[in-house]
Amino acid sequence: MPTAHVTTLRPAAGGLQDVRACEECVVAMEEEQAEAARGRGCTHEYGRLAADA
Structure with missing residues (x-):
């Protein structure tokens, strides 16, 4: 199953x-x-999952 890189932990x-995460999971997390x-009361910038966590 293809996956996308979300972040790198140290x-x-x-x-x-x-x-x-898989595409379906990325969409759900977004x-x-x-x-x-x-x-x-804020906005979410799509494509920045790791930055918003």
């Missing part, structure tokens, strides 16, 4: 861990972020 223990932003 654990305190060292190393790097890529976070990836919708959740947009809803949360509306609840705070």
Whole structure:
């Protein structure tokens, strides 16, 4: 299944861990972020999941 890169985590223990998600999950996460932003009276810029987390 194709996935998209969402972000890269840098654990305190060292190393790097890529976070990836399928298209359906990315869309669902974007919708959740947009809803949360509306609840705070803000706007959500699509395509910035990791930046808004």
